[in-house]
Amino acid sequence: MKQQPRADERRPANDGPKAAARNRAALVAAAREVYAESGLDAPLSAVARRAGVGQGVLYRHFPDxxxxxxxxxxxxxxxxxxxxxxxxxxxxxxxxxxxxxxxxxxxxxxxxxxxxxxxxxxxxxxxxxxxxxxxxxxxxxxxxxxxxxxxxxxxxxxxxxxxxxxxxxxxxxxxxxxxxxxxxxxxxxxxxxxxx
CATH class of the missing domain: 1.10.357 (Tetracycline Repressor; domain 2)
Structure with missing residues (x-):
């Protein structure tokens, strides 16, 4: 059974478009670092990991x-x-x-x-x-x-x-x-x- 949050508890805010812009910027910065270290053939999973996001987030911003x-x-x-x-x-x-x-x-x-x-x-x-x-x-x-x-x-x-x-x-x-x-x-x- 799922517990409902108490009235005095706050859910984390959904930043929506702000989070998307932050995630995209983090992915570009991470890609620059990973590419500098490992070249253009570095795994995209390393880029997502460095940016602190899941691969699904990476693919929402960049299809390939x-x-x-x-x-x-x-x-x-x-x-x-x-x-x-x-x-x-x-x-x-x-x-x-x-x-x-x-x-x-x-x-x-x-x-x-x-x-x-x-x-x-x-x-x-x-x-x-x-x-x-x-x-x-x-x-x-x-x-x-x-x-x-x-x-x-x-x-x-x-x-x-x-x-x-x-x-x-x-x-x-x-x-x-x-x-x-x-x-x-x-x-x-x-x-x-x-x-x-």
């Missing part, structure tokens, strides 16, 4: 693996676009935000190599569109005559740096990315997420 990767990539690109649109932003500032995403997200590294990104997961066209958005954000801060101003030079440099982002820890990956930018003679601002 490609949708999870796309959400992580969208968030990465959105932060770079916000950094690029911030008042007084410089190329170094935007590169700092982009470099943070490179060191945090294996999925984002794949995006910077969009020719191969998503070929097995069905998100190739979307990855190319996201890569173009990153390029627009960066290109908008290139001074006239800048060394990376050529047609493909900017994204080639980004791809070269992203290829250097290896190592078991975030700190090692960041050091390698910054060393690669230095070798290219490019100044990078503080490596951090965009906090607008």
């Amino acid at each position: 693996r490609a949708a999870v990767a796309t959400a992580v990539l969208e968030e990465n690109v959105r932060q770079i676009e916000q950094a690029a649109a911030a008042e007084g932003a410089t190329l170094a500032d935007v590169l700092g935000v982009m470099t943070w995403h490179l060191t945090e997200s294996a999925a984002f590294i794949g995006l910077m190599h969009a020719d191969g990104a998503g070929s097995r997961s069905g998100i190739r066209a979307h990855a190319l569109a996201l890569s173009e958005r990153v390029e627009r954000g960066l290109r908008g801060h290139l001074p006239d005559g800048y060394r990376l101003g050529g047609a493909n030079d900017l994204m080639l440099a980004v791809a070269m740096v992203s290829g250097a982002v290896t190592g078991p820890t975030r700190e090692e990956r960041e050091q390698r990315a910054l060393a690669a930018w230095r070798l290219l003679g490019i100044e990078v601002g503080p490596v951090r997420p965009f906090e607008g």
